[in-house]
Amino acid sequence: MKIKFFLFIICVLITTSIHTSENQIKLLEVYKNLRCLVCQGQSIADSNSDFAATIKLVVQDQLNEGKTEAEIYNFLISKYGEWIVYQPSLNKNNFLLWFLPYLIFAVGGLVLFFIIQKSRHNKDN
Amino acid sequence: MKISISKIIIFIFIIFSLFIFWQGLKKNNSYDTKSLIGSRISNFELIEINNDDQYISEKDLKKNKFTLINFFASWCSPCRAEHKYLLNLSGKNKKIKIIGINFKDKKKNANNFLKELGNPYNFVGRDLKGRNSILFGIYGIPESILVDNNLIIIKKIVGPIDETQYDEILQLIK
């Protein structure tokens, strides 16, 4: 019982003590999430190619116009295809990509749970 | 070894993965934007290189049966190589209009370039900082896009136009 009580107190403490900051869109964060098409596996932030320079310019423009991060990514995807963003959007094609890791985690947890349950059962008999 | 369903599933899964790897080896892993053929270009406004008051936009291109949009620059040497095909296209064919967009270039150099090699373009737009290139999904110079009267992309040519590309364009606009 005491354990549960303490766990409860810890949870309360953690949740009350945590403060979050409002999310600011950082220019560099956006650059880092974009892939440079003309370089081998570099992001726009890392590349100094002509193409990267142009993309940086356009991202700056659009942020100044007040567009959101998602709007910028969607704009670039419409022009260059999904390859340009490092974070694949959640759609029919990429559903498994986002879903599988969590499924695996859940299955792993269940297997572990059953092993411990079964051991308890074995001992009782 | 006893055969059970789970074992069969594991084997099938592994064979499948290895098969995908084998297929993957045959694929070209470098990316091009060819997958965008079939999409529509929109929301652009091109200002004439020498005349600030003159510009074209979506509705102007809708009047043309086919439009070839070609990005070029005087500093780009492959652009010189493809230039004769552009001249051929503009001279022979009435169905196609060619729009040149001068990419990250100086006005003077661009005009000299056209004076020296001839001007195949019905309209020369300017793109000093490269902003327009993003609107058209361009990532390298030279690059050309062929669109129909609905502004749907029907061909993308990354790199200079050569003999075969030229023939393909003629086929497409027949």
Next chain:
Amino acid sequence: MLSSIGNILVILVLTLSFLIIYNASLDIKFSSQSIKKNIYKLSLFQTTFTVLSFFTLIIGFVISDFSLINVYENSHTAKPFFYKVAGTWGNHEGSLLLWVNILVIFSYLFLVFNHIHDKKFRLYTLIVQNILILGFLFFLLLNSNPFNSIYPIPLEGLGLNPILQDPALAIHPPLLYVGFVGCSIFFSAAMASLLSGYGGKIFAQSIKTWVKISWCFQTLGIIVGSIWAYYELGWGGFWFWDPVENASLLPWFAITALMHSLIVLEKRNTLYSWVIILCLLTFILSVTGTFLVRSGILNSVHTFASDPSRGIYILLFLSLMIFSSLIIFFTKYKKETYNFNLKSRETFILVNNWFMAFFLLTVLIGMLYPIFLDVLTNVKISVGPPFFNIVIIPLVVPFLFFMAIGPKFGWVKSRNKFFYKFFFLILGAVIINILIFYFFGKYSFLSNLIFIAAIFLILQSCIDVKKIINNKNKFELPRVISHLGFGLLVFFIGVNYQFSLEEDFNLKVGEIKKINNYEVNFQDIKIKDNKNYKAVIGIFKLTNFKNNLVQYLEPEIRIYSNPETLTYEAAIKTKITSDLYLTMSNVSRSDYYNIKFQNKPFMICIWISALMISLGGFVQLTLKKNED
């Protein structure tokens, strides 16, 4: 000359492999207790010849013998001596020869150092290991022979990619290869254990040391690679979730899981099948990683040489490995009954394995998904840092908690007295987090949790260190060092991520840019001619108004002639508390330079805590066998 010597040596090694397999399979049928002398001899000869062949190649590089295609393609007379030697393993063919060397050396060492174990088990291990050796030797001879010659002999070599001419990268591949290829020996041992029925606790004891050695080298290799990326690639990052980096993480997750489960097998004689699976998996993943990197199927910054024809061969070999190990495993598999109590150390080791499996599979899915999607639907996508960060980082929080709590439990079953201690430590962690939050700046909810969990692990480990010093119980020390290292690593990476100052802008000579309390003054440009490159050096005066400190940073753009390449050298000023990092690159057709200015807190602490993780492993290797 060297070409024929090398080829003869390689063919000798190949022949010896056949002889060893033949003799070993004869010897298995004899009922004598010890292995025949001649098998030892054959194995020793094999090792000698392999090492000699590698030295032959090194000599080829040192004397710049361009009659070898490999030397011609990857070396140059003007290259410094050190990089000539390092160039031997800096290319595909040479590194494959190194790969074979490690296979052979480990095969011999395992044979010699395991004489207390069962004869049949050792012989099967030797046979399986030699089959692996044969596989890679055929690959080397048929597809990637470093001793192929060229005629007429070129006068000058093509040179080594300058980005690879770096001390960290010279030692990075050998470390990684010892780590990854070292796994082959417990792959073979696991197969042998299945074949000979030599399993359980005693099997764990036979492979324990080998697993630790591989783990230490893998960990160190990955860290050195990351340090290289930070100093050489010039982007200021140290982990990019790039396919090549991910490929090196896959076997690492597997071997880390293995290292933990192996303790359970040794202490409690349970989990045998799972340990076997992990043994097989670790080496299979090493080869898979090699396949993905070398075949060019993935698009990466680190891929300097790739060729699909190699891919087909490695893929074939990989398939054979997977199928034969699966078939043998399924044939010999016996059902085990498990007996795990919730409050026991072994249960928490299983929790570790659970998380490791999750991390491993997430990285694997992230890497392979684009390939699958491309083949099946022709859609090309990129899976990069955001994906891995979003999926993995939240689960690092519970992982850290378990890492702190788990080792406090005893084997089999323990009482729950220490929950109160955990409570006070977590309370302490929360308070420290609040202090950081209020004094240094705001961050997200998830970051709060990460900080709390990491600080909790650090505090717990510090208490453990104190206990170890008081009790002089040094056997817990390696674990504590590694866990403390991991806690610190997560903490410093968190701080680094939260409080980095990063700015990307264009400047001309003579211009000034103000960023927060810094002023970047681009004063001048110098040109310098060096032996094998020309350098454009920017002189930047950096003023920090907070403490009125003036520093000069001189980043370079290097123009190498052989082969013709541009590289960008960052100027880095390191302090314990932070690194100032400045790179410049030319903007084409203009007199502006693109400048990346970063102030990255605790970089040096990140390296130290990462090194601590591997140090734990090395400490464990030096401790005498901890029989208790």
